Amino acid sequence: MTDIAQAPQEVLLAEPRGFCAGVDRAIEIVERALLKFGAPIYVRHEIVHNTFVVNDLKAKGAIFIEDLADVPPGSTLVFSAHGVSRAVQAEARARGFEIFDATCPLVTKVHVEVAKLAKEGYEFIMIGHKGHPEVEGTMGQLSGGIHLVEDVEDVATVQPAQTERLAVVTQTTLSVDDAAQISAAVRRRFPSVREPKKQDICYATQNRQDAVKLMSPQVDVMIVVGSPTSSNSNRLAELARKLGVPSYMVDSAAELQPEWLEGRKRVGLTAGASAPEVLVKAVIDRIRSFGAVSVRKMDGIQETVKFPLPKGLKAPEGLAPPAGSQLHAGAAGRAPEQGS
Incomplete structure (x- = not known):
């Protein structure tokens, strides 16, 4: 054990966290x-x-x-x-x-909407991060007519060929609050703009951000498990900081620095939608090695969404995902709760 002075007393686990469907x-x-x-x-x-x-x-x-x-x-x-x-x-x-x-499938839904409205003569404003592969994929559904905006300031510079048929689409892994602010700016400039019937930001991104909002007032520091290239993981860390909580992203337990936790009684822990539960468990083990004594899971939404596999790869009824790794939730198991 590597005790640190004033080690955390509790780890509060976000729910939901980690892999999405x-x-x-x-x-x-x-x-x-x-x-x-x-x-x-x-x-x-x-x-x-x-x-x-x-x-x-x-x-x-x-x-x-x-x-x-x-x-x-x-x-x-x-x-x-x-x-x-x-x-x-x-x-x-x-x-x-x-x-x-x-x-x-939630990205495919955006692609289908773009193709459908393009046939009706629509141009598009896409809210997203330049260079992200999802943005490149969506903008690449058409040969032109999609204008990318990354922030509210970008909205003022958009010059569509016409404004009678203009629609908004968004990257699915954005900050919910940031996307709402940019969408509002688009509506102010283009009052007749068409918005999606249901927002493009995916359910998992929304749920993980909502869990961070709920958790932030209850913790002294936030640890987000996720890789630097993960958009939705970065948004979780940014959100906690905006809510006044020191926040750090780690790609593995080895990156966790003991000084981040010094004097912090309660540590919030979450994971981006592309981070497996086995990494969360490893981070918990490392925090415990510093002297933390308990782990408690927040109450939260239980996600039950399951997307079908493509034809040619569908498994026989009842067959579990391939074994041999700790990627899937079933293989990794959920992290231990209080008292474990």
């Missing part, structure tokens, strides 16, 4: 493709933005690429959970790959 599905697609076709399986871009997950799948035979020219003819190719442009889809088909699309 879209991430679980994407990982399972790669694992089932490996079982069915054997290694290697090629994946365009990181399947999800988490170092542990990517390294685990690499060890099983997945090869992550950005350029389809790096994929040998006749290979099996998986598109990442973030989605791809129509140009990438067309190139993959032209090269004759066996393709499995792990795009999150």
Whole structure:
């Protein structure tokens, strides 16, 4: 044990946290493709933005690429959970790959909406982060007519060709509050803009941010498990800081610094939607090694969403996800609660 002076007395676990249905599905697609076709399986871009997950799948035979020219003819190719442009889809088909699309169905919903409204003559304002693969995939559904805004200031600079048919779409992993502020700015400038019937930000992003809002007044410091490239994980850490709580993101338990916890009685712990529960458990073990005595799980929404696998990879009824890793919630188990 590595005691620190004034070690935390309690770890408060966010609920929900960690894997969402879209991430679980994407990982399972790669694992089932490996079982069915054997290694290697090629994946365009990181399947999800988490170092542990990517390294685990690499060890099983997945090869992550950005350029389809790096994929040998006749290979099996998986598109990442973030989605791809129509140009990438067309190139993959032209090269004759066996393709499995792990795009999150909630991202696909945005793509379908863009295609539908584009046929009706709409232009689009997309709220999102430049360079993020989800944004590139959504904007790549059309050859033009999608204007990206990253903040309220960007809204003033948008110059659509017309304003009679203008619609808003958003990246699914944004800060709910930031997206609402930018959407309000869009409405002020373009009062007739069409908004989604149901907001594009996904249920898991919303739920994890709501849990951080609920937890923040109850803790002295917040630890977010997630990789630096994970948009939704970064938003959790940002949100806690906005609520006045010191917040740190860690990609693994080894990154946790004891001085962050010095004199903090209660530690809040959550995980982004691409971070497996096994990493949360490792962080708990490290905090306990500093002298923390109890772990308590917050009450929160129990997520039951499950997305179907693509044809050709569907499992027989009742068959569990592939074994052999600690990626899935069932394999990793949930972290221990108070008294354990």
